[in-house]
Amino acid sequence: MIVADNLTKTFTRKNKKGKKKERIVAVDHINLKINKGEIFGLIGPNGAGKTTTIKMLSTLILPDEGSITVNGFDVVHDAEKVRNNIGVLAGEFTRSLYWRLSGKQNLKFFANLRNMWNHDKRIDELIQLFGLKKQENELIMKYSTGMKHKLALAVALLNDPPILFLDEPLTGIDPVTSFQLKNLIKNMFRDKTIIWASHNLYEIEEMCDRIALINDGKIVLEGTPNELKKKFWDYEKIVVVSNNANAFININGAKIKNNVVEIKTKDVTNTLLEVSDIIQKKNIKVEEIKTIKPTLEEIFMAGVKT
C-alpha cells in the first residue's frame, strides 16, 4: 500500500530572464492512498506534477512537507527499505541505461547493485519474458527504442518488487510493443501495485483501476474511470444524422446543426424510444444513430479547466 499525506514540493527556479528566482509549487498538498494490487493512474498535462510525485515516492526527491509510506516504510527515514520494495521506469527511460553495455551486462550490473549476486536465473527469465534473447549480448546503443524500453522495464523488475512506478511507460514506442507491454502488465504483473503516470488518457482508461487527475500540483479529480464519468458527466449524448433533422426538434435537450441532431439526456433508454417513435410515425430516413458516452478526455479537459 502507498499512502501520501499532504505531500508538497516547491522548486526555486530562475525566471525567463535568468535573474530573479521564483518559487514553483510542483506538488501542492496531495493526498493519495493506493491499495495493494491496484493500478493507479496519474493523469495530467505536462508540468502538472506527475513526475515530481513519482520521484518523491521513489526517494529521488525529498518532499518539503507531508509524508509518504510505501509498504509501511517512510520514504525519508527508511529510504533503503522503500527502494527494496519498488521498481521504477523513469520517464526518460533510455537515460537510465548504459548504452555502451549489452542488454545482459546492464541487467547484471543493476542486479549486482541490488545485492542480487546469484542473478543468472532471474536475468534469463526477464530476457525471455521481454523477448530480448537474440539481442542480449548486443550493445544497447544498437537497440530500437522499443527494445530499450523493454530492457528498462526488465531492470525495474529485477528484484521482483511488489510496487512499480511507471512514468510515461508507453511514450515513444510503436503500437506492437505498446500492445505487448500492456498485455504483459495486465497478465503477468496483476499482483503488483502500480502507479502509472501518463497524459495518454486512452492507456490510463484501459489500464488503471483508479485515476487521479493532477493539475498545477493539485489533485483535481479522483476515482475509478466509471465513477469519474458518472460524477463529472451525468448525461450521455444521442446523435441522429438525418435529412429530416427538424423532426426531432421537440425532444428535450435536442440541438440541430445542418442534418445532425445532438440530444443530451440523462435517460438514454427513454430518449431512444422517443427518437424511434418519431422515426416510425413520420417515416423518416435516418443515416445514423449513435450514443456517445463521456470519455476520459472530456473529463480531463473539464478537470484541467476547473
Place this chain on the structure above:
Amino acid sequence: MMVDEIRKVGVFIKRDFRILFTYRLAFSTAFLGIIFNLFYLVLFGSMFGSRELSALLPYGGDFISYILVGSIGWGFMWSIMGMTSSSLRSEMMMGTMESILLTSTKISTIMLAYTIFGCIFGLLSIGILISVGFLCFGVSFGTATIHTFIIMFLSALLMMGFGMIFGGLTIWVKNIGQVAPLIQNVAMFFCGVYFPITVLPNYLQPVAKYVPFYYSIEGLRKSLIPTTPESEIMRYVIILLVLSVAFILIGLYTLHKGLSKAKKDGSLAFY
C-alpha cells in the same frame, strides 16, 4: 552489508573497463598522449645537455629524472581526481545516477569505485612512463622504497578526497567541470612538477606550502633519493596522512550535502 558494498566496488570497476574498451581509439590515444608529452618534455630538457642544473641539485641534478618523477606523480594523482569527478559528471549527464541511487548503493561506494578505477588507470600510465623512461632514456626507479609506495597510496587517498569534494560540488552547483583544468594548472605551478619551487619568485614560494599536492610530489621525489633522511620522508608521510584524512572527511561531507541539495531541488539527473 559491508561485504556487499565492497563487492559493488568491483562491479563498478568491471563496468568501467567494459565501457572503456568500447572506446578503443580513445583508450589508446590517451596513453599515446602521455608518452608524447613525456618525449616533448625530455627533448626540451635535452637542450641543457648533460650538465647538472643547480636548481635540481637537491634532486640529483638530472632534468630527465626530475621530469619523469614529476610526470608520474602528477599523472597518477590527477587521473584519480579526473576519473572521480568526470565519472560522476557523466552519470548525471547520462541520467544513470538516478538508476544507481534507486538500488540503495551508498554514494561512498560509488566514489570509492571511481577512485580505484582512477588508480588503476593511473598505475597503467605509470607503468607506461616507467617503461618508456627506462627503455628510451635509461632512467631507473631502482631506488624506490616502501616509503615511495606509502606516499603514492596516501596521495591516492588525498586525490580521492579531492575528487569527492569536486564531485560533491559538481552535484551541488553543476557547471564546475571547466574549473578542474584551471585548478590543475595553478596547482601544478606550485607543486614542483616540471620545475622546483625554488625557481619561483621568492614571494610566491611560500604558496607551495599551502598546496596539498606539493607534499605528494615533493615526498615522492625525496623518497626516491637514497640520501634523504628517514625522518624527512616521515614528515611527508605524516603530513599526507593528515591531509588525506581531512580531505576524505570534507569530501564525504560535501558529497552528502550536494546529494541532499540535489534531492531537494530535483536536479540529480541534470548537469
